[in-house]
Amino acid sequence: MRWIDAKQLSTWASERIDARSALPRLVGQLIRASVTDVTAFRFPSGDSAQIQGWDGQLVARPEGAFRTYIPEGSSVWEWGVAESPGTKAQSDWKKRKKDPGDGINQAETTFVFVTPQTWPKSSTWVAKKKKEGSPWKDIRIIDGVALEEWCELCPAASATFARENGFAPKEDVQDIDEFWESYASHFNPNLTEAVLLAGRGEQSQALLQTLSTATGIHRYRGDSLDEVLAFVAAVIRSASDSEREYLRARTLVVQSENAARLLKARPNLIFAMRGEGVRYGGLLDDRCVIVPIGRDSTKQSSAIALIRPLVHEMSEALCTMGIAEDKALKLAYGCGRSVSILARTIASADSERPTWRNSRHLIPAFLAGAWDQSSEADKAAVLALSGFPTYDDLESSLRAFLALPDAPLETVGAVWAVRAPVDMFVHVAHLITNTDWVRLKETAKKVLSEIDPSLELPPGERAYARLRNKVLTHSLWLRDGITTTLLILAALGVENDTLINGGSPQDFVNQLVADIPGLRDDYRVIASLSAQLPMLMEASPVPLFLALEHLLEGDGMKLKPIFRDTKDQNWLFGSSPHTGLLWALEVAGQDPQLLPRAADILARLAEIDPGGTYSNRPLNSLRALFLTWKPLTNASHEFRLAVIDTLVAAHPEIGWKLLLALMPKILDTGVQSVSPHFRDAGASERETLTWAILYKTITAIVSLAVRLAGTDPMRWESVLDSLGSLLPSDRQLVIAAFSKSVSLMHEQDKQRLWQHLADFVRRHKTYAGADWSLPSEELAPLERILKEIAPKDSEMQDQYLFKEVFPDIPGVEPENLLTRTEELRKEVVARILQDGGVGRVIQFSSDVEAPRYVGAAFGLVGQDMATVMNGVLAKNDSGKPDLGFSGAASSTAYQRFGENWADLIRAEFGQGKLTESQLQELIEWWPHNRFTWEWIAGFGDDARKHFWERRRAWGIHATGKDFDDAIDNYLEAERPEFVIDALYQRANEISTSNLIRLLEEFEKRFAQNPKLLNDNVLDFKMKFIFKALQSRDDTSLEVVAGWEYRYLPLLRESWSTSDPNSALDRYLVRSPEFFVQVISHVFRGKADRGEPTEDISSQMRARARTSLTLLESFTTIPGGDGASIDPLALDAWVEEARRLAKAADRLAIAEQYIGKMLCHALPDPEDKVWPHQAIRDGLETWKSHEIERGIVIGKLNSRGVTRRAPLDGGKQERALAGSLREDALKVNAWPRTKLMLIGLAEHWEHSAEREDQRVEEMRLRE
Structure with missing residues (x-):
């Protein structure tokens, strides 16, 4: 297809001052x-075309x-746009013949001169230069006529050039940029291109690969x-x-049969078919052809369906169009x-309006x-919305x-x-009758009032x-769908000029929600509506x-059961309906008009919150709404502070906790909450x-906290803890x-506060220079206060030394x-001992948090053994010696x-001054x-x-006989778990007889106390005991x-299932x-199946469980040695x-377990x-x-748990299937x-x- 002719090129070159810099771009695109x-x-093109050197260099x-x-x-290439191309060619020839430049071997290089002007005598000029003795391998002249012919061979490149330089494009063919614009x-x-590419990263990369390398039709x-x-245009651009430049130069949008036939003989092109041209993609299928298809196409199965992005992906892309973030999110929804x-x-x-806009058949689907x-x-609910006699009739009308x-x-x-509920509402709302609204009201009340069993x-x-089977009868799809419809009616109904029975859609929705049975009286309705x-x-x-406030009246106990995240529930799969309620109140609180009421309800919920395993708590929701540096609410800071004042007055304790939560922190975090789907909620203002x-907001929060702290020492402790995060003012x-x-x-409060303040000052002085330290x-002023309220008793001032390590x-x-701490402790105890004797030391040890530190120092500073013994025997306020101090x-x-x-x-014991129990403590x-x-x-x-x-x-650092004696003593004392816990890394030093004794004793202890296995990770440590036993030659x-075998049920999960040293697997x-014996322990013979099982003893059941564990973990291949297997x-x-x-009547099940074992063999080392x-x-x-069958079952089970991105779909499974099919071709x-x-x-x-279906459902839920 001819986009540019020689005359246009000549005129362009003569009239356009930028022709000299634009010509290289055309030549580059053509190449x-x-x-x-x-x-x-x-x-080089554009401004770069004016730099010195060759106009172009190419190896191709x-x-x-x-x-x-x-x-x-x-x-090497030179060009000129002047009307006398011969003069420019001669000048370039003379200059380049004499000085071709570094790295140019003229005998192996062709000289090319390009001009958009028509040069009839160019062949004569070339012949003359060759006759004179050209140093170049060859000489080429490309004038306007040749350029016209070259452009016709490369319509995509010439189309782009024509568009950029003002030439009128031909009909029925567009380059990719023309179509996009x-x-x-x-x-x-x-x-913007980002909107078409949102959520389609992998599809974009796949299309690039297709465009660059593939041929044939791609739907x-x-x-x-x-x-x-x-999408194709966005990917290329x-x-x-x-x-980008490579694909732009080759890609055309073809819109007619005539254009397709004209382009059929043009090589190196990529085609995207449009309009009438879609039917003629087959004419061009020796190259890459992109064919879009509709939902009515018979080629659905072979087409790649473009993924619809997630809401957040599309909203982010819409922002690239200059659309505000909140509006972009609403548009995406x-x-x-x-x-x-x-x-x-x-x-x-x-x-263009949709073809379905006047169809009443869509109304039940919208509702x-x-x-x-x-x-x-x-199905019954949707049928009730439709008025059709049967669901099949309804479905037929929708298909x-x-x-x-x-x-x-x-x-x-x-x-x-419904694909886009808002879009459908806009186009079918005018068809909805009062009968439809009545059906919606009755159906919604029935669906939304269902109690979750x-x-x-x-x-x-x-x-x-x-x-x-304790689940809601109506699906989450329907419950969410009806709720979405109510939201669209309420938020967008007036904008769409919708009236319902003469009233506003908001009034209709309000009345419907208010009429939901049990909403005001039964917390279970609220809990069931959590999502x-x-x-x-x-x-x-x-x-x-109104419903929540009614349920919270009085002590609020009616609503308290909504908090169900207890320690008893399954931590991995459990849930609590209060989370949905908190998110709902956070949505409401974003609107300044609703904030006071939402905050008050959250405060009431916080008062009855029993606490739980989830971080979603009412107090945290309040914090999120009012967070000074990232408030969730759209209210102004003055209004936020006014609401906080109201909360503090109405709910003093919760208000105080909220103020503490709002105080600045060195490292702080915020939370992302649910945003309104359609309402502005004050976001625009x-x-x-x-x-x-x-x-200003932080100062107001601090001022309010200071006022509420009053003279309460506990509150001041909390305020002081935030001091390092505050501004100096x-x-x-x-x-x-x-x-x-x-x-x-009061003096008593001062003494309590002194201890906390002393710790505070000491910590800041210890870590002076840290970001958080004052x-x-x-x-200095805090130290003055500390000095003023310090206790006169110096011993109280020293108690901090005996608080922690x-x-x-x-x-x-x-x-x-450590050294300095011990020195100071000894100094304090020595002074107390000198000033007040042993009794004073004992009293001091009772006053500190960790008496053992006092005792350790006392043992080192007592004047003599008698003094220390007096302290050991002394009784504290409880009338007994403190064992921590004494030990x-x-x-x-x-x-x-x-x-x-x-x-x-020994002497004191002999005199009856010590009991045996004390004796044990003293030598601990x-x-x-x-x-x-x-x-x-x-x-x-x-x-x-x-x-x-x-x-x-x-x-125990003993070795040899001492070590063996220690093991013997522990086993005699029936404490094998002590040995395993502390000495498992020395298992190789334990004699074989003691290893077996250890197993015998621990088996007995475990029978008495099954929790022993998980205490101190003994299941892991037991592995070392067996490894030591496996290496012994004397058994x-x-x-x-x-x-x-006996320990198998307890320990197999913590062992490698392919341990080559496992004696059980080797056996x-x-x-x-033995294999068949184990099979017989688990499974009945074929002839015995269906017989009563009452006569099976508990011992036989335990043996069956053990044997099943062995069978399921048996992975060693008979005759196997690494990757090789002896076939015989x-x-x-x-x-x-x-x-x-x-012979044992168990052939089928035995063969299955043989197969399960064989599935673990490695690939063949020869053919892989x-x-x-x-x-x-x-x-x-x-x-x-x-x-x-056993091999297949084993292979499927051996895959275990998979990890994948939420939108990966069946990628992993398709990869496995592809690999298996490749292997099938080799066998x-x-x-x-x-x-x-x-x-x-x-x-x-x-x-x-x-x-894939799971992912599509997830996308659909958006």
Whole structure:
């Protein structure tokens, strides 16, 4: 198709001053459209065309007709636009002949001169230069006539050039930019490429690959035919620079048969068919052809359906058009994420109206919004909305709409849904009669008042409500759909000039919601509406407020059961309906007019909130609404502060907690909540949050908190904790108010506050320089207050040293902290001992949080052993010695006095001053060695036994006989768990006999206390015990396997199922007899099935469970060694197992478990195909459907849990199916294996379809 002729080129070159810089762009586009094999390409255009050097350089390998214009191999290019092309050519020739430039080998390079002027004698000039002795490989002249012919071969490139330079384009063909600009201009503001690409990242990349490399017809389906072409244009225009220019130069939109036939002989093109041209894509199918199809096409199955984006994806894209974020979100909801519907919503002129706009058959679908036809209750509800005699009649009337190019309905599986409810409302609302409104009111009341039967279940069973058939009869689709319809009526009805029985749509919706049975009296109705409450609140806030306020009257106990996130419920699958209520109130609170009422209800809910496992709490919702730096509400800061004042007055405790939650923090977080779908809620008048407003709001919050703190020391502790996050001016305000309040406090309150203030000051001084710490000049007034209220008793001032392991001590480096802490503790205890004696020390230990630290210091500073013993024996206020103090003192005294201290304890015990229980406490932290063991044994067998029963095994550094003796003592004391817990890493040092004893004893202990296994991760630590046993030569494989078998139900989950050292697995692959025995423990013989089971003992049931665990985890291949398998050994094992199983009347199930075991074999190392060739050979020999079935079941089960992005759909399953089908092509020599692999592939393909449907349902729900 000829877009440009030689005369136009000549005129253009003579009249346009930019012709010299534009010509390189045309030549570059022609080259890109003509050749794909390009090694080097440099053609500066625009301003860059004026730089020195060659006008163009190219290394390429053209084909066919393009050889006329593009030389083979290396070429250099010059051009001129002057009316005397010969003069410019001669000048360039002379200059370049003498100085070709660096790296140019003239003998291997072609000289090309290009001019848009017609040069009749160009061939004569070329012949003359060659005759004179040209240094160049060849000479080419491309004048206006040649350019015209070249442009005709490259219509996409010439179309682009014609458009950019003002030449009139021909009919029925557009380049990609022309089409895009026409399409985008139908929107106001103009559409951006981002909107077409939203949510279609993977499809965009796939289309780029198709356009760049593929041939043939490629069908795409969108909401309209032009949307598909717009998507193609957006993909090309958004590609990388090199891809974009390459594809723009080649791609044409073809709109007629004539254009298609004219372009048929043009190579290297890409076609997007439009209008009449769609029917003639086949004429061009030797190249890449994009064909858009409609919903009525017979080629649906072969088409790629363009994904509709999620709401947030489309709204973000709409923002690139210059649309405000809140409006973009509403547009995305309103158009149902459809670009075609968006074209009607924001049309630049009168938009084309849908063909279905006058159909009353759509009214029941609009009123229902969505439904699941697998639900009989849904079908009955939709039928009630329609007036049709049967649901089949209704469905038949709706199915015709699915084939329309701009279908108003869509289906995914059993779900029907209105595609864009707002769009449908605009176009069918005028057809809705009073009868329809009555039907909606009655149906909505019935659907929305249904009580969720899962609310009747105990907390621990609610996650299994579906299994117990405790579910709503109406689907979530219908409940959400009707709620959406009510919201559209309420929010957009007036705008659409809709009247219902002479009144406003808002009045209709308000009355409908108010009339929902049980809404005001039964919390279960609110709880059952949890998922719909945010939309219902946006639609009709006043009736919901009235209902909630009624339920909260008095003590609010009527509504309290809505909090159901208890510790008893399943943490993974549980839910609590209060979350939907909180989101609804957050939606309401975004509207300044509704904020006071929503906040008051949230405060009442906070008062009855019992707490739970979810972070969604009423107080957190209040915080989100009023958060100073990111308030959820659209109210101004003055109005927010006024509402907070009201809350504080009406709900003092909740108000105080809210103020604390609003105080600034060094690291703070906010939450994203549900936004109104359609209502403005004050967003258009939202106050711009400036630093000045933020600081003013924070100051007001701080001032109110200070006022409410009054003289309450507990409240001031909370205020002081926020001090480091405040602005300096606010800190001064707090400190001044604090100083005044302290002076008014009772002495007892001052003493309590002193401890907290002392910790505060000490922490800030210890971490001086940290971002959150107060500077010294601001700490100074607090230190003055601290000094004024400090207790006269110096001992109280030192108690902080005995509070935690590492107290805050200003001026001490971290590496010296432990040493300095111990020094200070000793100094304090020594002073107290000197001033007040042992009794005073004991009293001091009772006053501190951790008496053991006092005891440890006392054992080191007591004047002598007698003094320390007096402290150990002394009684505190409870009339008994503090065991923590005494034990710590005895530990450090032993370090200090050695065996003399032990002798003194013995003497005191002998005089009856110590009980045996105290004795055990006093040696709790002595070294865990033979001296301690023998010393305590000297007090008798009971003392020795009690020692080994209570002393943990940590700290045993003994080896050899001492180590064995310690193990013996623990086992004798029936404490094998101590050994496993502390010594599992030394299992290799434990003798075989003690390892077996350890297993015996722990088995008994576990029977008494099953929780022992999970305490201290003993299931993991037990693995080390068995690994040690597996490596021993002084016991048989059968014995070790026997112990593994006994422990199997407890530990198999924490072990690797393919552990090559497992004695049990090694024994199984050596003994098909054992395998069949295990099968017999679990499954009855075929002849015994159906017999009564009452005579089965608990021991037999336990054995069956153990055996089943073994069978399900058996993965070692008989004859296997890594990736290799001995086929003879495998065959012998399988045949013997089959023979024995047949004799035991258990052949079928045994073969299934043989198959499950075989599925774990690695691929064959030679051909890399699974299963291994030895197994393939076996399948052909054994000819067992049950073995093959077992392999398939095992392979499916071995996949386990998958992780995928929410919108991935069945990608993983399709990849698995594709790999299996590829492998099936490689195993033609094993027909049974081939059929098995194809069957597995089909299973994954069906799974992929289910996952795709799940994603489509998720998209549909948007």
